[in-house]
Amino acid sequence: MNGRVNVGIVGAGGIFLAAHFRRGYLHVPEARITALCDISEPALRRADKSVKEGFEKRIAELKEAGDADTAALFADDAKRIRLYTDLDKMLSDAKPDVVDVCTMPNSHAPIASKALLAGCHVLCEKPMARTWIDTLPVLDAVKKSGKHYQHNENMIWDPDWYTMKKVVDGGMVGDVMAVYISAAHGGPEGGAAFWDPYKQGGGAMPDMAIHALTTAWFIAGFEKKPVMVQAAAPFGIARRFRRRIIAGGFREIEAEDDAHFMVRYENPDTLEWATTMIEGSWSYQDAPDNAVIGTAGAASFSKDAEGRNFVEVRSAEDSIRRIPVSGPTWEHYPSSYYGEIRDFIRGVQEKRPPMVDAEIGSESQAIVGAAFLSQARGRKPVSIKEFKDYARELLSRHGDKASDALIEESLMGLA
Ligand SMILES: NC(=O)c1ccc[n+]([C@@H]2O[C@H](COP(=O)([O-])OP(=O)(O)OC[C@H]3O[C@@H](n4cnc5c(N)ncnc54)[C@H](O)[C@@H]3O)[C@@H](O)[C@H]2O)c1
Missing domain, CATH: 3.30.360.10 (Dihydrodipicolinate Reductase; domain 2)
Incomplete structure (x- = not known):
């Protein structure tokens, strides 16, 4: 894959907004966020508003720096993001290439397994799951699907x-x-x-x-x-x-x-x-x-x-x-x-x-x-x-x- 990588976010709370989005995706035009999924409707609305504001600010910075192309890409992305409260619906509807799991640890393993088996690459927040026992189905899903899985250890x-x-x-x-x-x-x-x-x-x-x-x-x-x-x-x-x-x-x-x-x-x-x-x-x-x-x-x-x-x-x-x-x-x-x-998204593009x-x-x-x-x-x-x-x-x-x-x-x- 050489084109942009479509990303669906699951869990649009603190770590997604403050870190993955603001410090990550807004600086990684190789990725295109196409869907946000959160089981909490108010959290989803808050995230939608915050993401739109984040894009606006970044687009202004990019224009100021003379990068009109990336500014135009992000302006288009911001208009197209779809919102979901149901993971199955997001997977079947938005069909992301990558699912980024940003929920609390009790749901990391089930979400990651489901996304892998639906044919998505997965990056997931730490810890991988609550316990080693919970990680075993994810290892199976990685093997079965042949998709990439990244344990996000940002340090x-x-x-x-x-x-x-x-x-x-x-x-x-x-x-x-x-x-x-x-x-x-x-x-x-x-x-x-x-x-x-x-x-x-x-x-x-x-x-x-x-x-x-x-x-x-x-x-x-x-x-x-x-x-x-x-x-x-x-x-x-x-x-x-x-x-x-x-x-x-x-x-x-x-x-x-x-x-x-x-x-x-x-x-x-x-x-x-x-x-x-x-x-x-x-x-x-x-x-x-x-x-x-x-x-x-x-x-x-x-x-x-x-x-x-x-x-x-x-x-x-x-x-x-x-x-x-x-x-x-x-x-x-x-x-x-x-x-x-960026390394994960590049890895998906390069099959690395x-x-x-x-x-x-x-x-x-x-x-x-x-x-x-x-x-x-x-x-x-x-x-x-x-x-x-x-x-x-x-x-x-x-x-x-x-x-x-x-x-x-x-x-x-x-x-
Ligand atoms: N790497 C770091 O530096 C760092 C820093 C903070 C948090 N984290 C990790 O990030 C993860 C999330 O932490 P947070 O502070 O963002 O939590 P948070 O509560 O702010 O956000 C989690 C969001 O996930 C949603 N959610 C919960 N279950 C869901 C499900 N089944 N499907 C869809 N959405 C669901 C919640 O409604 C909430 O909006 C944790 O694993 C935490 O350890 C990592």
């Missing part, structure tokens, strides 16, 4: 981590031994759905740690595979700031608001390994700052007085080299969403599969599951195979309720 496309990867691949720290990544803030108190573990598959783990662990894996190298996981000091996987104001009430939280764990990755062919230390937190950062430690040096991020970002590589002799960060747009904004969306695919999304969920299991077993190391055997056993006992059973057992094991 990989952030100029900081993109530059870090170049530094690592260029051998500037030697062989990677350890990667520290912390994804932490004080909590999404404004979004009640985020605190519902049965909607999300947990709390800070599927919301925050999932970013850090897939990005750490990218830095360690996707050719290595996750093999062992261990919940770790200082807090393991825990409910720490236990009472929060959520949906207008001061209440006990059900899901974890803090997760610390290590993951060991091994290359099955060469047996080379690396360890990553992950923090995913809604209770502020406790772990050391982001860093990559190798056999010949260590790399971290820094800023200069003018606010420019660097990857700072410290060698064995303590010499410091500063590499300016750069990304697909050569600037911070709107790099990460722009990068993930995405780098962060369904296998990586699914294994990321297996890491999450193994970390919960390690916590439940007194922070003992748990292999990915052990976790999968345990999950398959739940599947044979609980059938289509197995994912809920897994979430329930994960919650029971929290500190």
Whole structure:
């Protein structure tokens, strides 16, 4: 396919409007949004209005910059977008080439599977599903349909981590031994759905740690595979700031608001390994700052007085080299969403599969599951195979309720 790629959006809420649309599609004319689908009529109306305003502003910018052709394309797109409250109707009516899933995690897997089996390529927000069990039908649908599936881990496309990867691949720290990544803030108190573990598959783990662990894996190298996981000091996987104001009430939280764990990755062919230390937190950062430690040096991020970002590589002799960060747009904004969306759309045009695919999304969920299991077993190391055997056993006992059973057992094991 060389022409523009038609995209249907499912879930026209926060991440779609603020990130995918404004920072992504408005800068990716290779894609044409033809349909918006949201089960909430008011959300759909709000999105329609916001998308029209977004196009207007971008068209004015493009005209100002002398790009009349793209301005004309977007002006035409804005007039043609169709609205749906029903996914089946959107699929049969609009027949998009690509479905972009931006709903909450409890609907990611069913929507993605349906869209794949209807013949669409799919890009889907993190986490891939609530649990590893929920990812299995998506893997089947990818296989059956032969369509592309991208697990949207936008941090990989952030100029900081993109530059870090170049530094690592260029051998500037030697062989990677350890990667520290912390994804932490004080909590999404404004979004009640985020605190519902049965909607999300947990709390800070599927919301925050999932970013850090897939990005750490990218830095360690996707050719290595996750093999062992261990919940770790200082807090393991825990409910720490236990009472929060959520949906207008001061209440006990059900899901974890803090997760610390290590993951060991091994290359099955060469047996080379690396360890990553992950923090995913809604209770502020406790772990050391982001860093990559190798056999010949260590790399971290820094800023200069003018606010420019660097990857700072410290060698064995303590010499410091500063590499300016750069990304697909050569600037911070709107790099990460722009990068993930543009690369996927280009991949569809060029028949090139995405780098962060369904296998990586699914294994990321297996890491999450193994970390919960390690916590439940007194922070003992748990292999990915052990976790999968345990999950398959739940599947044979609980059938289509197995994912809920897994979430329930994960919650029971929290500190
Ligand atoms: N990558 C990032 O940086 C980042 C940031 C924020 C959120 N997210 C992820 O994006 C996803 C959505 O988060 P959000 O903050 O946009 O949520 P949101 O609640 O603002 O938006 C979700 C929308 O989906 C709609 N919806 C729910 N079920 C649906 C269904 N079955 N069919 C069609 N529409 C449906 C809702 O009505 C809502 O409008 C989550 O998985 C979240 O983890 C990612």
